[in-house]
Amino acid sequence: MPLPNTPVLEFLQSRRSRPAKTLSAPAPSREELRPILQAALRCPDHGKLEPWRLIVLERPALQRLAGLVAPCGARLGKDAADIAKATGQFADSPLAVAVIEVQKPLPKVPPIEQSYSAGAVCLGLLNAALASGWGANWLSGWASHDREFLTTGLQLEAHEKLAGFIHIGTETSAPPERPRPDMDEIITWMAD
Numbered sequence: 660m661p662l663p664n665t666p667v668l669e670f671l672q673s674r675r676s677r678p679a680k681t682l683s684a685p686a687p688s689r690e691e692l693r694p695i696l697q698a699a700l701r702c703p704d705h706g707k708l709e710p711w712r713l714i715v716l717e718r719p720a721l722q723r724l725a726g727l728v729a730p731c732g733a734r735l736g737k738d739a740a741d742i743a744k745a746t747g748q749f750a751d752s753p754l755a756v757a758v759i760e761v762q763k764p765l766p767k768v769p770p771i772e773q774s775y776s777a778g779a780v781c782l783g784l785l786n787a788a789l790a791s792g793w794g795a796n797w798l799s800g801w802a803s804h805d806r807e808f809l810t811t812g813l814q815l816e817a818h819e820k821l822a823g824f825i826h827i828g829t830e831t832s833a834p835p836e837r838p839r840p841d842m843d844e845i846i847t848w849m850a851d
Contacts, residue, residue, distance in 0.1 A: 670790055675834060678793035679748060682828030687793060688755030689715075692747060694723050694825075695791055696756070703776055706765055710773035711822065714757040714813055716749075720847035724812045725750035731808045737801065745802050753828035757813055760822045777822035784825045794830030797823045 687695065698712060704710070716724065725746050732742035749755070760777035762770055781797050788795035802808045803824065809815040 671786070674786060674789055675794045676785065677830050678834055679796040679798055679826045680751060681754060681831050681834065682794045682796065682826055683831050684753040684828060686828045687791070689789070695784065695787040696809060698787035699780050702779035702783045704808070705772050705776065706768040708763045708773060708776075709764060710761050710763050710767055711777040712761055716755040716757060721749045721752050721755060727808060727812050728802050731802050731805055734807070735801065735805065741801070745800050746768065748798055748800060748824070748826075752826045753825070756825045756827065758784065758822040759813070759815060760820050762818055774822075781825060783819065783822040788825065788827045793827050795825060795827045796839045797825050799823050
């Protein structure tokens with residue numbers, strides 16, 4: 660019989676993202692962030708390809724990205740409310756980590772599995788930040804799917820794309836629990 664790591668299992672069964680708008684300074688220092696990043700990089704990675712990289716966005720970089728949202732939104736025909744919300748994602752964040760998917764050609768590891776690995780980094784980073792006592796949230800949004808925004812804002816290469824922004828900071832208010840999936844509705848057991 661395996662020995663469970665009960666505290667970790669209890670954390671995972673009760674973990675809750677914190678809305679980005681409830682996060683404020685202080686954010687983790689570089690020294691405090693390193694073990695969180697290290698934990699995130701211990702994710703499933705078929706073929707040991709490391710089909711991802713991280714960009715830590717400190718306040719000046721976040722302010723610069725916030726300034727790029729309005730021109731991007733105007734070009735895409737977004738309304739003022741959409742632009743304001745997307746701008747706030749960067750302008751109000753104390754710290755964010757951009758998880759960049761970097762596809763690597765290897766026939767044994769299809770592109771979709773590399774995408775899943777980048778998503779695993781996002782979830783690992785989110786959970787590691789929460790387990791470290793910080794508030795954290797995984798966001799994307801329309802600007803994060805715009806090639807010009809990614810090229811200008813994050814200097815991404817043509818073969819790179821964003822898996823998500825993980826915003827990390829000090830939680831200012833605890834969110835209420837939200838409804839969770841009914842396991843009996845979504846799980847099928849197969850014995851043979």
